[in-house]
Amino acid sequence: MSTENASQLKPNYFDIFKKVLNELSWREVSSFEEIEKSEHKRVLNLINVTNSDVLSSYIWDFQIEKQEIEVKKDETTIMNDFDGRIISVWENSNKYKYVHPTHLSPKTSNRVDIYSNIGNLIITTPQNHNRKLSVIYVSDLYAQGADGTKKPAMEKSDDTSILPLPYMEQILVYGTLIRVKANPSFAKFGYWRTLYYNAITNLRATGAKSSEDTPRITFG
Numbered sequence: 001m002s003t004e005n006a007s008q009l010k011p012n013y014f015d016i017f018k019k020v021l022n023e024l025s026w027r028e029v030s031s032f033e034e035i036e037k038s039e040h041k042r043v044l045n046l047i048n049v050t051n052s053d054v055l056s057s058y059i060w061d062f063q064i065e066k067q068e069i070e071v072k073k074d075e076t077t078i079m080n081d082f083d084g085r086i087i088s089v090w091e092n093s094n095k096y097k098y099v100h101p102t103h104l105s106p107k108t109s110n111r112v113d114i115y116s117n118i119g120n121l122i123i124t125t126p127q128n129h130n131r132k133l134s135v136i137y138v139s140d141l142y143a144q145g146a147d148g149t150k151k152p153a154m155e156k157s158d159d160t161s162i163l164p165l166p167y168m169e170q171i172l173v174y175g176t177l178i179r180v181k182a183n184p185s186f187a188k189f190g191y192w193r194t195l196y197y198n199a200i201t202n203l204r205a206t207g208a209k210s211s212e213d214t215p216r217i218t219f220g
Contacts, residue, residue: 009165010160010161010165010168011160011168011169011172012146012157012158012159012160013032013044013047013154013155013156013157013158013159013160014032014157014158016047016169016172016173016176017029017032017035017040017043017044017047019169019173020043020047020173020176020177020180021040021043023173023177023188023192024177024180026039031157032156032157042180043176043180046176046179046180047154047172047176048142048143048153048154049176049179050171050172050175050176050179051142051143051153051154051161051163051171051172052142052153053175054163054171054175054200055140055142055161055162055163056140056142058204059087059138060138060203060207061207062162062164062207063084063138063139063162064087064136064137064138064139065082065084065136065137065138065139066134066135066136066137067082067134067135067137068132068133068134068135069122069132069133069135070130070131070132071124071127071130071131071132071133072130073127073128073129073130074126074127074128075126076123076124076125076126077121077122077123078121078122078123078124078133079120079121079122080117080119080120080121080122080135081120082135082137082139083139083140083141083150083152084137084138084139084140084141085137085138085140086098086117086122086135086136086137087136087137087138088135088136089115089122089124089133089134089135089136090133090134090136091113091131091132091133091134094113095113096113096114096115096124096133097113097114097115098114098115098116098117099114099115099116100116101116101117101118101123103116112125112127122135139162140152141162142161142162143155143159143160143161143162144159144160144162145158145159146158146159150162163203164203167199167200167202167203170195170196170198170199171196171199171200171203174192174193174195174196174199175196177192177196178192178193178196
């Protein structure tokens with residue numbers, strides 16, 4: 001199934017918004033274009049906050065991507081044109097060792113298997129041949145448009161989260177609700193929070209197993 005078709009099966013940004021309003025017993029909004037009230041805009045913002053909090057809390061296997069980059073002979077600095085945090089860099093089966101930028105020195109320049117990263121630059125040592133490096137990274141593009149194009153956050157009514165089914169709706173709806181109310185004494189707060197964390201737990205249980213820490217979810 002294509003990315004585009006898969007995204008069409010998911011509840012979109014406006015669908016999630018309407019489900020949140022329904023749980024809050026707020027008056028329904030008939031179209032995305034009619035959203036003008038500040039409390040509605042706050043809900044839209046908190047949907048994205050929930051989405052980014054969950055996706056940035058853990059290295060989820062569905063966020064891991066790979067990109068090949070060409071490094072020319074004697075080249076040491078390569079523009080990093082992907083959106084995400086580097087996990088590892090490989091040349092064929094040889095894994096490069098990460099070195100902090102402040103530790104790059106004439107002593108380390110003799111090593112052929114190191115790299116560093118500053119902003120949007122990947123820095124490596126010069127070689128006397130062209131190289132193809134494989135960069136493994138965790139993407140920080142947390143949403144996608146109806147055409148499958150990934151983006152940092154949901155903006156249009158038909159945008160969706162990259163969170164997979166069947167957990168996406170429960171995470172976004174109940175995660176947004178506990179942020180809207182942000183009051184543990186509210187009657188439904190405990191129920192919403194339980195459903196939210198259960199969905200995150202179930203999502204993690206279906207992913208690749210590793211020694212990574214558990215997701216670090218906040219209400220910020």
